[in-house]
Amino acid sequence: MRVAVFSTKPYDRDFLSTANEAAGHELTFLESRLLPQTARLAAGAEAVCAFVNDDLGAPTLTALADVGVRVVALRSAGFNHVDVAAARQLGLTVVRVPEYSPHAVAEHTVGLILALNRKIHRAYNRVREHNFALTGLLGFDLHGRTVGIVGTGKIGMCVARILTGFGCRVLAADPYPSDEARALGIEYVPLKELLAEAHVVTLHCPLTPDTHHLIDSERIAQMREGVMLINTSRGALVDTHAVIGGLKRGHIGYLGLDVYEEETDLFFEDLSDHVLGDDEFSRLNTFPNVLVTGHQAFFTEEALHNIAGTTVAQLTAIERAGPDAVTGPPRVC
Numbered sequence: 001m002r003v004a005v006f007s008t009k010p011y012d013r014d015f016l017s018t019a020n021e022a023a024g025h026e027l028t029f030l031e032s033r034l035l036p037q038t039a040r041l042a043a044g045a046e047a048v049c050a051f052v053n054d055d056l057g058a059p060t061l062t063a064l065a066d067v068g069v070r071v072v073a074l075r076s077a078g079f080n081h082v083d084v085a086a087a088r089q090l091g092l093t094v095v096r097v098p099e100y101s102p103h104a105v106a107e108h109t110v111g112l113i114l115a116l117n118r119k120i121h122r123a124y125n126r127v128r129e130h131n132f133a134l135t136g137l138l139g140f141d142l143h144g145r146t147v148g149i150v151g152t153g154k155i156g157m158c159v160a161r162i163l164t165g166f167g168c169r170v171l172a173a174d175p176y177p178s179d180e181a182r183a184l185g186i187e188y189v190p191l192k193e194l195l196a197e198a199h200v201v202t203l204h205c206p207l208t209p210d211t212h213h214l215i216d217s218e219r220i221a222q223m224r225e226g227v228m229l230i231n232t233s234r235g236a237l238v239d240t241h242a243v244i245g246g247l248k249r250g251h252i253g254y255l256g257l258d259v260y261e262e263e264t265d266l267f268f269e270d271l272s273d274h275v276l277g278d279d280e281f282s283r284l285n286t287f288p289n290v291l292v293t294g295h296q297a298f299f300t301e302e303a304l305h306n307i308a309g310t311t312v313a314q315l316t317a318i319e320r321a322g323p324d325a326v327t328g329p330p331r332v333c
Contacts (some may be wrong), residue, residue: 001319002026003073004042006034007051009268010073011304016049019308023316039063039229040186047071047315052078052295053264058086071078078234080207094222095314099154101303106158108297109202116228116291117142140199143167148198150191150214151205151233152178159202160186171198174205184193192222200228200243217242226253232297235261240280247287249333258297267295 006015008029020027028045032038034054040063042048048069050056056072061083064072072087076095087094109219112301115121118139126133147163149156152174160170164184173191182188195201201223205211215229216239223229229252231238240261247253262278276282284290298307 001047001071002045002248003028003047003049003315004045004069005029005049006032006038006041006054007268012051012308013181014036014306015304016312019305019312020094023312025312025315025319034060036060036063039069040091042069043067045069047073047219047318049073049075051268051313052076052081053219053268054081057085058083061086061090061092066093071095071315073315075307075311078206080234080236093318095318097307097310100298100306100310101300103153105204105232105297106162108258108293109159109204109230109256110162111156112230112232112258112291112293113142113200113202113228113320116254116256116289121166121291122288140198143200145169146171146197146201147200148173148194149186150174150194150203152181152186152202153204155233156204157181159204168200190221195219195222196224198227199224200230202230203233203237205233205237207236211238213239213242215239217245220246220251223251225251226302227251228254228256230256232256232258235259235263240284244280244283245288253289255287257284257290257292259295260292263295282332 003025004014004240005027008031013029016291018028030041032041034048034056035057036055042064046069048064050072050094070092072092072094076100077096077100079094082094087093116159117155119137123137143166145225146169148171149160150173152160152172157178157180160172161182161184170186171194173184179189193233203214214237229243236272238261243252243255247255262281262283266276266281268277284292
């Protein structure tokens, strides 16, 4: 199958090429993001392979269909950036990677918690300047603290297992409670109760219309004073403006983000020689109790191997199923 791979980085090329050795698809690697204006670069391809910050709204999907593309393979689990209704209407088959490594994201989540709590990022910079003073670096024992996990899917459960091992009391909020979570001693409570009791709140739910700005001014007001808020899921779960207000008031004591609601034009690029036009992101980085990473929680060897392998396997399965798998009723995500 001829596949146009958008938003290609060197690691995408390496892992996809290795996974494709036996399959033999014709992969064309493009550095460009997939947008309505760049969709024409896929002309001649039967499929495109897109990343989480590519634009897969109706205009882009229409442009892809117009140049003969019939398959969209996502290198991500989330598909909130896909206009699913438009894909169905256009007869596009959309597939994703539903699971690549929940451990990768969970471990990064705990890494953010530990770094913020013990001010590791600040201590690192101090020591490089031969400042060995401990003032301002005081942390707290995680053991015995209450952690609230919003969403107990595969990633949320990995986080729960790790933090249970630390000796934390773990509360959870999820419309679909997990028997495994309950077996671990995790208590399901309403979100309002979780926010009121948790010293650490970490988000592991998908972005849907119902969860957009799940953490807003009202929810922040329900949180414990000095709470630690972590988001490694989707940026728009958090209202950035409201969070900045919470930081300024001291209500939010720590903030760890691996995602950001306006990250599309920022993350995955080297902008070190540019002045950022995003005032809210710049404001976030002025707070000493904020730690932001650039959507790297997924970024482990195991995860990239699984993403590439699943993507290639899906393309192969569609190709072997024959034209009807592509031109017939779409299988969207």
